[in-house]
Amino acid sequence: MHADTTTTGRKAAALAAFKDLARDPGVPKPDPILVVDNVVRRFGGLTAVEVEHVEVQRGSITALIGPNGAGKTTFFNQLTGFDTADSGQWTFNGSSMNGVPPHKVARSGMVRTFQLTKALSRLTVLENMRLGAQAQKGESFWRALVPGFWRQQEDEITQRAEELLVRFKLDAKREDFAGSLSGGQRKLLEMARALMVQPELVMLDEPMAGVNPALTQSLLGHVKDLREQGMTVLFVEHDMDMVRDISDWVIVMAQGAVIAEGPPDTIMSDARVIDAYLGAHHDAPLSDSELEEQLHQAEAALEAEIEEETQK
Amino acid sequence: MDWVTIISTTVKAAIGVETVLYALAAIGINVHFGYTGLLNFGQAAFMAVAGYGLAVSVTVLGLPFWVGIAVGLAAAVLLAIILGIPTLRLRADYLAIVTIAAAEIIRLVFRSVAFKDIFGGSDGRRGFSNGFYALNPFPEGEYGFGWFTFNHRVTWVLVVGWILVALSCLIVYLLMNSPWGRVIKAIREDEDAVRSLGKNVFSYKMQSLILGGVIGALGGFIYGLAFASVQPDIFGTETTFFAYTIVILGGAARVLGPVVGSMIFWVLLVLINGLLSGAVEAGYITFMNSTQVGPVRFLLVGVGLILLLIYRPQGIFGDKREIAFDAR
Numbered sequence: 181m182h183a184d185t186t187t188t189g190r191k192a193a194a195l196a197a198f199k200d201l202a203r204d205p206g207v208p209k210p211d212p213i214l215v216v217d218n219v220v221r222r223f224g225g226l227t228a229v230e231v232e233h234v235e236v237q238r239g240s241i242t243a244l245i246g247p248n249g250a251g252k253t254t255f256f257n258q259l260t261g262f263d264t265a266d267s268g269q270w271t272f273n274g275s276s277m278n279g280v281p282p283h284k285v286a287r288s289g290m291v292r293t294f295q296l297t298k299a300l301s302r303l304t305v306l307e308n309m310r311l312g313a314q315a316q317k318g319e320s321f322w323r324a325l326v327p328g329f330w331r332q333q334e335d336e337i338t339q340r341a342e343e344l345l346v347r348f349k350l351d352a353k354r355e356d357f358a359g360s361l362s363g364g365q366r367k368l369l370e371m372a373r374a375l376m377v378q379p380e381l382v383m384l385d386e387p388m389a390g391v392n393p394a395l396t397q398s399l400l401g402h403v404k405d406l407r408e409q410g411m412t413v414l415f416v417e418h419d420m421d422m423v424r425d426i427s428d429w430v431i432v433m434a435q436g437a438v439i440a441e442g443p444p445d446t447i448m449s450d451a452r453v454i455d456a457y458l459g460a461h462h463d464a465p466l467s468d469s470e471l472e473e474q475l476h477q478a479e480a481a482l483e484a485e486i487e488e489e490t491q492k
Numbered sequence: 493m494d495w496v497t498i499i500s501t502t503v504k505a506a507i508g509v510e511t512v513l514y515a516l517a518a519i520g521i522n523v524h525f526g527y528t529g530l531l532n533f534g535q536a537a538f539m540a541v542a543g544y545g546l547a548v549s550v551t552v553l554g555l556p557f558w559v560g561i562a563v564g565l566a567a568a569v570l571l572a573i574i575l576g577i578p579t580l581r582l583r584a585d586y587l588a589i590v591t592i593a594a595a596e597i598i599r600l601v602f603r604s605v606a607f608k609d610i611f612g613g614s615d616g617r618r619g620f621s622n623g624f625y626a627l628n629p630f631p632e633g634e635y636g637f638g639w640f641t642f643n644h645r646v647t648w649v650l651v652v653g654w655i656l657v658a659l660s661c662l663i664v665y666l667l668m669n670s671p672w673g674r675v676i677k678a679i680r681e682d683e684d685a686v687r688s689l690g691k692n693v694f695s696y697k698m699q700s701l702i703l704g705g706v707i708g709a710l711g712g713f714i715y716g717l718a719f720a721s722v723q724p725d726i727f728g729t730e731t732t733f734f735a736y737t738i739v740i741l742g743g744a745a746r747v748l749g750p751v752v753g754s755m756i757f758w759v760l761l762v763l764i765n766g767l768l769s770g771a772v773e774a775g776y777i778t779f780m781n782s783t784q785v786g787p788v789r790f791l792l793v794g795v796g797l798i799l800l801l802i803y804r805p806q807g808i809f810g811d812k813r814e815i816a817f818d819a820r
Contacts, residue, residue: 283687294684308678319674327666
């Protein structure tokens with residue numbers, strides 16, 4: 181029962197925060213964890229990302245969607261330090277993050293996963309997990325030589341890793357090489373490993389890509405679980421069913437810019453979003469002859485339908 | 493054919509000076525390539541700066557033996573830093589190109605006429621090892637048992653050499669079973685994943701490059717001290733490639749792989765040399781003469797390496813499952 185109340189509590193809190201927000205791109209949120217201003221990234225003549233202003237609400241699950249080539253992953257790379265933005269600034273928990281190298285971004289509590297999973301193949305599942313833990317004494321060269329310095333901390337890390345592995349149903353695989361896992365299990369492992377960092381903001385780049393449908397539900401559950409534990413989730417996804425299912429708020433990107441924001445159940449009916457996905461004139465006829473053809477097609481379809489009905 | 497000599501020299505090679513110095517070079521390569529995934533093709537340069545650091549300090553500058561050792565080690569660390577700063581942020585291939593070029597530059601500087609006063613040109617330097625042999629606790633005579641019998645000088649070099657090999661293996665074992673080694677092995681698998689988990693990849697790669705370089709430098713000292721001289725052409729690219737052969741033969745990313753690899757490598761080399769020269773002298777082989785035996789045995793080493801990579805790519809100690817995941 182207790183779990184149920186907190187579940188509804190967190191989700192309700194997130195939804196309440198979004199309730200009266202405008203649907204405009206860059207709308208201010210009540211309690212933003214991540215604030216982005218004027219981030220621009222150009223590759224030669226191509227402007228891949230040009231985001232004027234966007235905020236991510238703390239404790240929510242925010243989806244970042246957009247057609248192929250909209251710059252979602254590039255935007256992720258800018259925010260996490262994996263690529264350097266040409267200009268712009270962004271703050272995480274109030275501290276400025278532009279120009280910060282990726283490992284420091286992760287240490288500050290903003291951890292990402294990758295579109296193409298990066299399981300460390302020739303390390304065991306458990307070693308993959310242990311790697312995620314921060315401030316390990318045994319990771320300094322000289323202290324590593326004396327196991328006494330880090331043994332106790334290693335035991336604590338192992339315990340935490342095993343708890344997470346149980347939660348992600350990977351505990352049976354703990355001693356297997358990560359390279360022997362299936363695609364979906366690797367996604368699970370990558371998410372579990374990111375949690376070892378104990379992040380505040382988890383950034384998932386297409387968590388469902390290449391995952392078999394049987395695992396999708398379990399992955400969805402884990403993403404929702406992150407919010408229940410007080411983390412903020414920002415994820416890139418193409419699958420609209422999933423976006424509708426788990427997100428509290430949706431940010432839409434197209435051609436590098438944020439074009440719309442809104443709650444998941446209404447965002448896909450927003451005119452700007454439809455234009456971005458299907459093109460602005462997708463339902464307008466191009467010429468008179470085409471208009472006529474469309475009419476003929478509609479009539480033919482109607483006739484066929486009537487014929488079918490009468491035959492019954 | 494003199495079977496006793498052939499077999500006794502072969503058996504001696506299993507623990508001989510070459511085995512020791514190549515084992516050290518290969519342990520360094522194993523840290524770089526086997527564990528960290530760094531393609532260092534300039535291991536010979538680390539050996540060279542160490543050997544010459546010692547030689548020049550003692551002969552040209554007149555410094556004591558121990559200062560020479562310190563200079564050699566410092567030179568290896570410095571070389572690692574200079575090579576690492578521009579290349580470790582880039583892809584692995586760049587390190588390979590830069591290290592092989594740097595190793596050749598260093599060799600050519602050591603053998604150049606312009607610096608003959610310092611490095612001794614193509615003759616190299618000699619007469620710097622007295623400080624080492626002054627420490628020799630073994631009185632003059634022969635030591636060992638059976639075929640493993642060496643004179644007091646070689647015995648001293650071998651004792652020190654094998655202690656260094658054992659220490660290097662111990663350090664590698666301790667490090668690679670620690671969280672530090674976990675980060676290093678993870679970098680070999682995927683740098684970006686390691687960055688995303690809050691580790692400073694550049695710093696770890698630099699530490700690895702320095703560690704492997706310093707272990708290789710120990711091999712350079714052993715060479716200089718055992719033969720009481722250093723020449724530039726000893727530290728050519730083939731030295732590095734022998735070390736790579738040894739690492740792959742023994743099994744990459746295995747603590748004892750390079751040591752066993754080095755033993756097998758030199759036993760085979762000496763055995764083939766003995767058999768071929770014996771057969772040529774006895775007239776069994778008529779299509780080559782005794783001076784051609786040297787090149788032919790290296791030709792056979794190449795064939796052996798190719799067969800090894802085809803039939804047992806994981807080496808002697810390797811785990812075949814690990815190779816299967818290496819889909820890059």
